[in-house]
Amino acid sequence: MGLGFMHRWWLLLCLFFPLGPVWAETKGDKEWFDYGQYLYGQKEYFRAISSFKSLEYWHPQSAWVKPARLMTAKSYLAGGEPEAAAQTLEDWLALHPKDPDGLIYLGLARLNTLESAPYGLREQEVERAVEAFGQVDPSHPQAKYVLDFVSDWKQTPKPEPKSPGLAGGLSALVPGAGSFYLGRYREGTYAFLLTTLFALGARESYNQGNPELGSLLAGVGLCFYGGNVYLAVNSAYKQNDQAQSDRLMALRRKQGLFFIPHPVEGGPSRF
Structure with a gap:
């Protein structure tokens, strides 16, 4: 009885399994596209990608291939x-x-790549985005925004960088001086006071015949001294990086160069 039941199931599988590819091949290009659009609207982005790629596979000559490819890219972005x-x-x-639409969305994808990483790691992607935007045909309806962004990017002066070496050198000479150079006055004040207090405490302990306490205070003071130099150098790098990121964000906001999957009316994005 069990063997006959299994035979019947194998027969059913053999009969109906070939129907899947046949059904997919006969599904119209517009049907694949509309279904992908529906899935995208439901925020099922990776199922939408599967539908758009199926359209390309089964109907490679269709006029819907271009919008499907763009929707595939938008689904990946989303x-x-x-x-x-x-x-x-x-x-x-x-x-x-x-292709202007391809170039615009390529630029947006490049701007979004490594978006949360330090600017130094993103710089190459940002330049590639600017290159893509710069090739957009000026007659395209959205060309003004991307071309204005390119113009602003090239004409807006870069932030004047602070020298990490100078910041570290100043803090090595006078604890906290490097932080003052960077405009981080509270940080510099704490560095100067703490390092000085430990140095004075160590000297006083030695003068009073307590070398153990003096050595302890001197060791802690040296740690603060080294930390103050490291902090100045590291803060300079971070400050320079943040200034570059702020410049990029300001120019993107000016032209609305953000990809938002389901933008609201009056939102920050044009795409």
């Missing part, structure tokens, strides 16, 4: 994978150079 979005658009632009 799903938090800007690198995959950029690769999708690079592949499209290899076949269709200068």
Whole structure:
């Protein structure tokens, strides 16, 4: 009885398994696109990608391939994978150079790549975004915003960087001086007072014949002294990085160069 039951199941599988590919092949290109759009609207971005890629696979000559490719990239962006979005658009632009929509979304994907990382790690991606935006045809409806961004990026002076070496050198000469150079006055005041207090305490202990306490205070004071130098150098790097990130963010906000999957009316994004 059990063997006959299994035979019947195998027969059913053999009969109906081939119908999957046949059904997919006969599904219309617009049906694939509409279903992907529906999934995107439901925030099921990776299922939407599967639908858009199915359209490309089964209907490679369809007029819906271009919007499907753009929606694939937008779905990757919405799903938090800007690198995959950029690769999708690079592949499209290899076949269709200068496509303005592809260039715009490629630039947005590049701007979103490593977005939470320090600016120094993102700089190459930002320059690649500017390069992509700069190739957009001026007649495109959204070209004004990306081309104005490129112009602003090239014309707006970069923030004057602080020298990490100078900050560290000043703090080595006078504890806290490097922090004052960076405009971090409270930090510099604490560094100067703490290092000085431990140094004075160590000297007083030695003068009073208590070398053990003097050595302890001197050791702690040296730790604060070294930390004050390191803090000045590190703060200079961070401050320079933050200034660059702030400049980029200000220019993006000015032109609304953000990708938001489901923007609200009056929101910060045009895309």
